[in-house]
Amino acid sequence: MLRLGGGVPLLGLAVAAAAVVAARLMGWWGLRAGFRLFIPEELARYRGGPGDPGLYLALLGRVYDVSSGRRHYEPGAHYSGFAGRDASRAFVTGDYSEGGLVDNVSGLTFSEMLILQHWLSFYEKNYVFVGRVIGRFYGEDGLPTPELAQVEAMITQGLEANKRELKEKQKFPPCNAEWSSTRGSRFWCSQKSGGVSRDWIGVPRKLYKPGAKEPHCVCVRTTGPPSDQTSDNPTHRNRGDLDHPHLGEYTGCPPLAITCSFPL
Known part of the structure:
Protein backbone atom coordinates (compact mmCIF):
# COMPACT_ATOMS: atom_id res chain seq x y z
CA MET A 1 0.00 0.00 0.00
CA LEU A 2 1.16 3.53 -0.65
CA ARG A 3 2.41 5.23 2.53
CA LEU A 4 2.61 8.79 3.73
CA GLY A 5 5.48 10.04 5.83
CA GLY A 6 5.44 12.35 8.82
CA GLY A 7 4.17 12.18 12.39
CA VAL A 8 1.05 13.36 14.15
CA PRO A 9 1.07 17.15 14.60
CA LEU A 10 0.37 18.91 17.88
CA LEU A 11 -3.28 19.67 18.57
CA GLY A 12 -3.06 23.39 17.86
CA LEU A 13 -1.22 22.87 14.61
CA ALA A 14 -3.62 20.11 13.60
CA VAL A 15 -6.66 22.29 14.20
CA ALA A 16 -5.15 25.16 12.24
CA ALA A 17 -4.10 22.85 9.42
CA ALA A 18 -7.56 21.31 9.27
CA ALA A 19 -9.11 24.74 8.91
CA VAL A 20 -6.70 25.63 6.10
CA VAL A 21 -7.32 22.33 4.30
CA ALA A 22 -11.08 22.70 4.60
CA ALA A 23 -10.86 26.18 3.11
CA ARG A 24 -8.71 24.90 0.24
CA LEU A 25 -11.05 22.09 -0.69
CA MET A 26 -13.38 24.42 -2.53
CA GLY A 27 -10.38 25.83 -4.37
CA TRP A 28 -9.45 22.34 -5.49
CA TRP A 29 -12.93 21.51 -6.66
CA GLY A 30 -13.76 24.92 -8.17
CA LEU A 31 -12.85 26.30 -11.58
CA ARG A 32 -9.22 27.04 -12.36
CA ALA A 33 -7.99 28.86 -15.45
CA GLY A 34 -6.07 26.96 -18.08
CA PHE A 35 -6.98 23.39 -17.22
CA ARG A 36 -7.94 20.72 -19.76
CA LEU A 37 -10.83 18.32 -19.75
CA PHE A 38 -10.03 14.67 -20.51
CA ILE A 39 -12.28 11.79 -21.35
CA PRO A 40 -10.94 8.53 -19.82
CA GLU A 41 -9.91 7.16 -23.22
CA GLU A 42 -7.77 10.23 -23.86
CA LEU A 43 -6.15 10.11 -20.42
CA ALA A 44 -5.24 6.45 -21.03
CA ARG A 45 -2.76 7.61 -23.71
CA TYR A 46 -0.64 9.35 -21.03
CA ARG A 47 1.18 6.37 -19.56
CA GLY A 48 4.72 7.45 -20.32
CA GLY A 49 5.49 4.75 -22.86
CA PRO A 50 7.29 5.21 -26.20
CA GLY A 51 5.23 7.55 -28.38
CA ASP A 52 2.88 8.53 -25.56
CA PRO A 53 2.23 12.28 -25.27
CA GLY A 54 3.11 12.37 -21.56
CA LEU A 55 2.83 10.75 -18.14
CA TYR A 56 -0.30 11.72 -16.21
CA LEU A 57 -2.44 10.26 -13.45
CA ALA A 58 -5.71 11.33 -11.88
CA LEU A 59 -6.95 11.40 -8.30
CA LEU A 60 -10.61 12.15 -7.54
CA GLY A 61 -10.92 13.36 -11.12
CA ARG A 62 -7.97 15.79 -10.93
CA VAL A 63 -5.18 15.17 -13.44
CA TYR A 64 -1.49 15.71 -12.62
CA ASP A 65 1.60 15.59 -14.79
CA VAL A 66 3.90 13.17 -12.93
CA SER A 67 6.70 13.21 -15.50
CA SER A 68 9.15 14.47 -12.86
CA GLY A 69 8.46 11.27 -10.90
CA ARG A 70 8.82 9.06 -13.95
CA ARG A 71 10.80 6.35 -12.15
CA HIS A 72 7.75 5.67 -9.96
CA TYR A 73 5.05 5.71 -12.66
CA GLU A 74 6.56 4.80 -16.03
CA PRO A 75 5.83 1.41 -17.63
CA GLY A 76 7.35 -1.34 -15.50
CA ALA A 77 7.68 0.87 -12.40
CA HIS A 78 6.04 -0.13 -9.11
CA TYR A 79 3.17 2.38 -9.45
CA SER A 80 2.78 2.23 -13.22
CA GLY A 81 -0.80 1.05 -12.79
CA PHE A 82 -1.79 4.53 -11.62
CA ALA A 83 -0.63 6.18 -14.86
CA GLY A 84 -3.18 7.15 -17.48
CA ARG A 85 -6.22 6.68 -15.26
CA ASP A 86 -8.05 7.67 -12.10
CA ALA A 87 -7.29 4.89 -9.61
CA SER A 88 -8.42 6.78 -6.50
CA ARG A 89 -9.59 3.68 -4.65
CA ALA A 90 -6.20 1.97 -4.88
CA PHE A 91 -4.54 4.88 -3.05
CA VAL A 92 -6.39 3.59 0.02
CA THR A 93 -6.72 -0.14 -0.55
CA GLY A 94 -3.35 -0.91 -2.11
CA ASP A 95 -5.14 -3.18 -4.59
CA TYR A 96 -3.14 -2.75 -7.80
CA SER A 97 -5.12 -5.28 -9.82
CA GLU A 98 -7.19 -4.08 -12.77
CA GLY A 99 -10.28 -4.52 -10.61
CA GLY A 100 -8.76 -2.39 -7.85
CA LEU A 101 -7.34 0.45 -9.97
CA VAL A 102 -10.67 2.26 -10.23
CA ASP A 103 -12.13 5.65 -9.34
CA ASN A 104 -15.07 4.29 -7.35
CA VAL A 105 -14.54 5.37 -3.71
CA SER A 106 -18.00 4.46 -2.44
CA GLY A 107 -18.00 2.65 0.89
CA LEU A 108 -14.74 4.18 2.12
CA THR A 109 -14.69 5.45 5.70
CA PHE A 110 -14.07 9.01 6.88
CA SER A 111 -10.49 8.11 7.80
CA GLU A 112 -9.91 6.54 4.39
CA MET A 113 -11.24 9.68 2.72
CA LEU A 114 -8.64 11.61 4.72
CA ILE A 115 -5.96 9.43 3.15
CA LEU A 116 -7.18 10.61 -0.25
CA GLN A 117 -7.12 14.21 1.01
CA HIS A 118 -3.50 13.73 2.12
CA TRP A 119 -2.61 12.39 -1.32
CA LEU A 120 -4.33 15.37 -2.96
CA SER A 121 -2.12 17.62 -0.84
CA PHE A 122 0.91 15.62 -1.95
CA TYR A 123 0.16 15.91 -5.67
CA GLU A 124 -0.83 19.57 -5.39
CA LYS A 125 2.54 20.30 -3.78
CA ASN A 126 4.81 18.10 -5.88
CA TYR A 127 3.29 17.88 -9.36
CA VAL A 128 1.62 20.11 -11.93
CA PHE A 129 -2.17 20.12 -12.11
CA VAL A 130 -3.19 19.92 -15.78
CA GLY A 131 -6.90 19.16 -15.90
CA ARG A 132 -9.92 17.11 -14.95
CA VAL A 133 -11.48 13.84 -16.07
CA ILE A 134 -15.04 13.94 -17.34
CA GLY A 135 -16.97 11.22 -15.57
CA ARG A 136 -17.55 10.30 -11.94
CA PHE A 137 -16.24 13.48 -10.32
CA TYR A 138 -16.53 16.19 -13.00
CA GLY A 139 -19.14 16.85 -15.64
CA GLU A 140 -18.63 17.87 -19.25
CA ASP A 141 -18.60 21.50 -18.08
CA GLY A 142 -15.66 20.78 -15.76
CA LEU A 143 -17.73 21.40 -12.64
CA PRO A 144 -17.93 19.01 -9.67
CA THR A 145 -20.59 16.30 -9.71
CA PRO A 146 -22.82 15.42 -6.72
CA GLU A 147 -20.56 12.43 -6.08
CA LEU A 148 -17.54 14.70 -5.64
CA ALA A 149 -19.60 16.92 -3.33
CA GLN A 150 -20.24 13.83 -1.17
CA VAL A 151 -16.50 13.09 -1.08
CA GLU A 152 -15.80 16.67 -0.03
CA ALA A 153 -18.41 16.42 2.73
CA MET A 154 -16.86 13.20 4.03
CA ILE A 155 -13.38 14.75 4.04
CA THR A 156 -14.69 17.72 6.01
CA GLN A 157 -16.41 15.41 8.51
CA GLY A 158 -13.24 13.34 8.78
CA LEU A 159 -11.22 16.46 9.59
CA GLU A 160 -13.69 17.37 12.32
CA ALA A 161 -13.52 13.84 13.73
CA ASN A 162 -9.72 14.07 13.73
CA LYS A 163 -9.86 17.30 15.71
CA ARG A 164 -12.13 15.69 18.30
CA GLU A 165 -9.86 12.65 18.54
CA LEU A 166 -6.76 14.79 19.02
CA LYS A 167 -8.52 16.83 21.70
CA GLU A 168 -9.50 13.66 23.55
CA LYS A 169 -5.96 12.32 23.21
CA GLN A 170 -4.66 15.44 24.94
CA LYS A 171 -7.15 14.87 27.75
Whole structure:
Protein backbone atom coordinates (compact mmCIF):
# COMPACT_ATOMS: atom_id res chain seq x y z
CA MET A 1 0.00 0.00 0.00
CA LEU A 2 1.16 3.53 -0.65
CA ARG A 3 2.41 5.23 2.53
CA LEU A 4 2.61 8.79 3.73
CA GLY A 5 5.48 10.04 5.83
CA GLY A 6 5.44 12.35 8.82
CA GLY A 7 4.17 12.18 12.39
CA VAL A 8 1.05 13.36 14.15
CA PRO A 9 1.07 17.15 14.60
CA LEU A 10 0.37 18.91 17.88
CA LEU A 11 -3.28 19.67 18.57
CA GLY A 12 -3.06 23.39 17.86
CA LEU A 13 -1.22 22.87 14.61
CA ALA A 14 -3.62 20.11 13.60
CA VAL A 15 -6.66 22.29 14.20
CA ALA A 16 -5.15 25.16 12.24
CA ALA A 17 -4.10 22.85 9.42
CA ALA A 18 -7.56 21.31 9.27
CA ALA A 19 -9.11 24.74 8.91
CA VAL A 20 -6.70 25.63 6.10
CA VAL A 21 -7.32 22.33 4.30
CA ALA A 22 -11.08 22.70 4.60
CA ALA A 23 -10.86 26.18 3.11
CA ARG A 24 -8.71 24.90 0.24
CA LEU A 25 -11.05 22.09 -0.69
CA MET A 26 -13.38 24.42 -2.53
CA GLY A 27 -10.38 25.83 -4.37
CA TRP A 28 -9.45 22.34 -5.49
CA TRP A 29 -12.93 21.51 -6.66
CA GLY A 30 -13.76 24.92 -8.17
CA LEU A 31 -12.85 26.30 -11.58
CA ARG A 32 -9.22 27.04 -12.36
CA ALA A 33 -7.99 28.86 -15.45
CA GLY A 34 -6.07 26.96 -18.08
CA PHE A 35 -6.98 23.39 -17.22
CA ARG A 36 -7.94 20.72 -19.76
CA LEU A 37 -10.83 18.32 -19.75
CA PHE A 38 -10.03 14.67 -20.51
CA ILE A 39 -12.28 11.79 -21.35
CA PRO A 40 -10.94 8.53 -19.82
CA GLU A 41 -9.91 7.16 -23.22
CA GLU A 42 -7.77 10.23 -23.86
CA LEU A 43 -6.15 10.11 -20.42
CA ALA A 44 -5.24 6.45 -21.03
CA ARG A 45 -2.76 7.61 -23.71
CA TYR A 46 -0.64 9.35 -21.03
CA ARG A 47 1.18 6.37 -19.56
CA GLY A 48 4.72 7.45 -20.32
CA GLY A 49 5.49 4.75 -22.86
CA PRO A 50 7.29 5.21 -26.20
CA GLY A 51 5.23 7.55 -28.38
CA ASP A 52 2.88 8.53 -25.56
CA PRO A 53 2.23 12.28 -25.27
CA GLY A 54 3.11 12.37 -21.56
CA LEU A 55 2.83 10.75 -18.14
CA TYR A 56 -0.30 11.72 -16.21
CA LEU A 57 -2.44 10.26 -13.45
CA ALA A 58 -5.71 11.33 -11.88
CA LEU A 59 -6.95 11.40 -8.30
CA LEU A 60 -10.61 12.15 -7.54
CA GLY A 61 -10.92 13.36 -11.12
CA ARG A 62 -7.97 15.79 -10.93
CA VAL A 63 -5.18 15.17 -13.44
CA TYR A 64 -1.49 15.71 -12.62
CA ASP A 65 1.60 15.59 -14.79
CA VAL A 66 3.90 13.17 -12.93
CA SER A 67 6.70 13.21 -15.50
CA SER A 68 9.15 14.47 -12.86
CA GLY A 69 8.46 11.27 -10.90
CA ARG A 70 8.82 9.06 -13.95
CA ARG A 71 10.80 6.35 -12.15
CA HIS A 72 7.75 5.67 -9.96
CA TYR A 73 5.05 5.71 -12.66
CA GLU A 74 6.56 4.80 -16.03
CA PRO A 75 5.83 1.41 -17.63
CA GLY A 76 7.35 -1.34 -15.50
CA ALA A 77 7.68 0.87 -12.40
CA HIS A 78 6.04 -0.13 -9.11
CA TYR A 79 3.17 2.38 -9.45
CA SER A 80 2.78 2.23 -13.22
CA GLY A 81 -0.80 1.05 -12.79
CA PHE A 82 -1.79 4.53 -11.62
CA ALA A 83 -0.63 6.18 -14.86
CA GLY A 84 -3.18 7.15 -17.48
CA ARG A 85 -6.22 6.68 -15.26
CA ASP A 86 -8.05 7.67 -12.10
CA ALA A 87 -7.29 4.89 -9.61
CA SER A 88 -8.42 6.78 -6.50
CA ARG A 89 -9.59 3.68 -4.65
CA ALA A 90 -6.20 1.97 -4.88
CA PHE A 91 -4.54 4.88 -3.05
CA VAL A 92 -6.39 3.59 0.02
CA THR A 93 -6.72 -0.14 -0.55
CA GLY A 94 -3.35 -0.91 -2.11
CA ASP A 95 -5.14 -3.18 -4.59
CA TYR A 96 -3.14 -2.75 -7.80
CA SER A 97 -5.12 -5.28 -9.82
CA GLU A 98 -7.19 -4.08 -12.77
CA GLY A 99 -10.28 -4.52 -10.61
CA GLY A 100 -8.76 -2.39 -7.85
CA LEU A 101 -7.34 0.45 -9.97
CA VAL A 102 -10.67 2.26 -10.23
CA ASP A 103 -12.13 5.65 -9.34
CA ASN A 104 -15.07 4.29 -7.35
CA VAL A 105 -14.54 5.37 -3.71
CA SER A 106 -18.00 4.46 -2.44
CA GLY A 107 -18.00 2.65 0.89
CA LEU A 108 -14.74 4.18 2.12
CA THR A 109 -14.69 5.45 5.70
CA PHE A 110 -14.07 9.01 6.88
CA SER A 111 -10.49 8.11 7.80
CA GLU A 112 -9.91 6.54 4.39
CA MET A 113 -11.24 9.68 2.72
CA LEU A 114 -8.64 11.61 4.72
CA ILE A 115 -5.96 9.43 3.15
CA LEU A 116 -7.18 10.61 -0.25
CA GLN A 117 -7.12 14.21 1.01
CA HIS A 118 -3.50 13.73 2.12
CA TRP A 119 -2.61 12.39 -1.32
CA LEU A 120 -4.33 15.37 -2.96
CA SER A 121 -2.12 17.62 -0.84
CA PHE A 122 0.91 15.62 -1.95
CA TYR A 123 0.16 15.91 -5.67
CA GLU A 124 -0.83 19.57 -5.39
CA LYS A 125 2.54 20.30 -3.78
CA ASN A 126 4.81 18.10 -5.88
CA TYR A 127 3.29 17.88 -9.36
CA VAL A 128 1.62 20.11 -11.93
CA PHE A 129 -2.17 20.12 -12.11
CA VAL A 130 -3.19 19.92 -15.78
CA GLY A 131 -6.90 19.16 -15.90
CA ARG A 132 -9.92 17.11 -14.95
CA VAL A 133 -11.48 13.84 -16.07
CA ILE A 134 -15.04 13.94 -17.34
CA GLY A 135 -16.97 11.22 -15.57
CA ARG A 136 -17.55 10.30 -11.94
CA PHE A 137 -16.24 13.48 -10.32
CA TYR A 138 -16.53 16.19 -13.00
CA GLY A 139 -19.14 16.85 -15.64
CA GLU A 140 -18.63 17.87 -19.25
CA ASP A 141 -18.60 21.50 -18.08
CA GLY A 142 -15.66 20.78 -15.76
CA LEU A 143 -17.73 21.40 -12.64
CA PRO A 144 -17.93 19.01 -9.67
CA THR A 145 -20.59 16.30 -9.71
CA PRO A 146 -22.82 15.42 -6.72
CA GLU A 147 -20.56 12.43 -6.08
CA LEU A 148 -17.54 14.70 -5.64
CA ALA A 149 -19.60 16.92 -3.33
CA GLN A 150 -20.24 13.83 -1.17
CA VAL A 151 -16.50 13.09 -1.08
CA GLU A 152 -15.80 16.67 -0.03
CA ALA A 153 -18.41 16.42 2.73
CA MET A 154 -16.86 13.20 4.03
CA ILE A 155 -13.38 14.75 4.04
CA THR A 156 -14.69 17.72 6.01
CA GLN A 157 -16.41 15.41 8.51
CA GLY A 158 -13.24 13.34 8.78
CA LEU A 159 -11.22 16.46 9.59
CA GLU A 160 -13.69 17.37 12.32
CA ALA A 161 -13.52 13.84 13.73
CA ASN A 162 -9.72 14.07 13.73
CA LYS A 163 -9.86 17.30 15.71
CA ARG A 164 -12.13 15.69 18.30
CA GLU A 165 -9.86 12.65 18.54
CA LEU A 166 -6.76 14.79 19.02
CA LYS A 167 -8.52 16.83 21.70
CA GLU A 168 -9.50 13.66 23.55
CA LYS A 169 -5.96 12.32 23.21
CA GLN A 170 -4.66 15.44 24.94
CA LYS A 171 -7.15 14.87 27.75
CA PHE A 172 -6.59 11.09 28.03
CA PRO A 173 -3.17 10.22 26.52
CA PRO A 174 -2.62 6.51 25.84
CA CYS A 175 -0.51 4.66 28.41
CA ASN A 176 2.93 3.24 27.79
CA ALA A 177 2.57 -0.54 27.54
CA GLU A 178 4.72 -3.64 27.31
CA TRP A 179 4.14 -7.38 27.38
CA SER A 180 6.54 -10.21 28.12
CA SER A 181 5.95 -13.95 27.92
CA THR A 182 7.75 -14.30 31.25
CA ARG A 183 6.63 -11.18 33.16
CA GLY A 184 3.17 -10.52 31.76
CA SER A 185 1.72 -7.05 31.03
CA ARG A 186 2.65 -3.63 32.34
CA PHE A 187 0.98 -0.24 31.81
CA TRP A 188 2.56 2.98 33.01
CA CYS A 189 2.30 6.74 32.63
CA SER A 190 4.99 9.35 32.06
CA GLN A 191 5.17 12.96 30.90
CA LYS A 192 5.23 11.67 27.35
CA SER A 193 3.09 8.69 26.49
CA GLY A 194 1.03 7.95 23.44
CA GLY A 195 2.98 10.66 21.61
CA VAL A 196 1.53 13.36 23.92
CA SER A 197 3.95 15.58 25.85
CA ARG A 198 2.53 17.30 28.93
CA ASP A 199 3.44 18.77 32.33
CA TRP A 200 1.69 16.00 34.31
CA ILE A 201 2.13 12.23 34.57
CA GLY A 202 -1.22 10.75 35.52
CA VAL A 203 -2.27 7.23 36.48
CA PRO A 204 -3.44 4.32 34.31
CA ARG A 205 -7.17 3.84 33.88
CA LYS A 206 -9.40 1.86 31.53
CA LEU A 207 -11.29 4.15 29.15
CA TYR A 208 -14.60 2.75 27.94
CA LYS A 209 -15.47 4.52 24.69
CA PRO A 210 -19.09 4.32 23.50
CA GLY A 211 -19.35 1.70 20.77
CA ALA A 212 -15.93 0.15 21.45
CA LYS A 213 -15.83 -3.56 22.32
CA GLU A 214 -12.91 -3.28 24.73
CA PRO A 215 -11.52 -0.46 26.91
CA HIS A 216 -8.00 0.83 26.37
CA CYS A 217 -5.44 2.18 28.82
CA VAL A 218 -5.14 5.95 29.19
CA CYS A 219 -3.29 8.25 31.57
CA VAL A 220 -5.54 10.41 33.75
CA ARG A 221 -4.80 13.59 35.69
CA THR A 222 -5.21 13.17 39.45
CA THR A 223 -5.25 16.79 40.65
CA GLY A 224 -6.99 20.05 39.82
CA PRO A 225 -10.45 20.49 38.32
CA PRO A 226 -11.89 18.14 35.69
CA SER A 227 -10.96 19.08 32.13
CA ASP A 228 -14.47 20.38 31.46
CA GLN A 229 -14.38 22.76 34.44
CA THR A 230 -12.41 25.91 35.21
CA SER A 231 -9.94 26.13 38.07
CA ASP A 232 -12.07 28.75 39.85
CA ASN A 233 -15.06 26.39 40.14
CA PRO A 234 -15.50 25.96 43.93
CA THR A 235 -17.31 22.62 43.64
CA HIS A 236 -14.53 20.51 42.15
CA ARG A 237 -12.81 17.93 44.40
CA ASN A 238 -9.20 18.42 43.22
CA ARG A 239 -9.22 14.97 41.60
CA GLY A 240 -8.49 15.91 38.03
CA ASP A 241 -10.39 13.61 35.66
CA LEU A 242 -10.49 10.59 38.00
CA ASP A 243 -14.27 10.81 38.36
CA HIS A 244 -15.00 10.75 34.64
CA PRO A 245 -17.91 8.32 34.10
CA HIS A 246 -16.21 6.40 31.26
CA LEU A 247 -13.14 5.47 33.33
CA GLY A 248 -12.49 2.32 35.37
CA GLU A 249 -9.68 1.24 37.69
CA TYR A 250 -7.46 -1.76 37.04
CA THR A 251 -8.19 -4.55 39.51
CA GLY A 252 -5.20 -5.19 41.76
CA CYS A 253 -3.49 -1.89 40.93
CA PRO A 254 -3.28 0.83 43.66
CA PRO A 255 -5.59 3.72 42.66
CA LEU A 256 -2.80 6.33 42.48
CA ALA A 257 0.04 4.12 41.19
CA ILE A 258 1.66 5.36 37.99
CA THR A 259 2.53 1.77 37.02
CA CYS A 260 0.20 -1.24 36.87
CA SER A 261 1.76 -4.69 36.46
CA PHE A 262 -0.13 -7.90 35.73
CA PRO A 263 2.13 -10.97 36.07
CA LEU A 264 1.21 -14.17 34.27
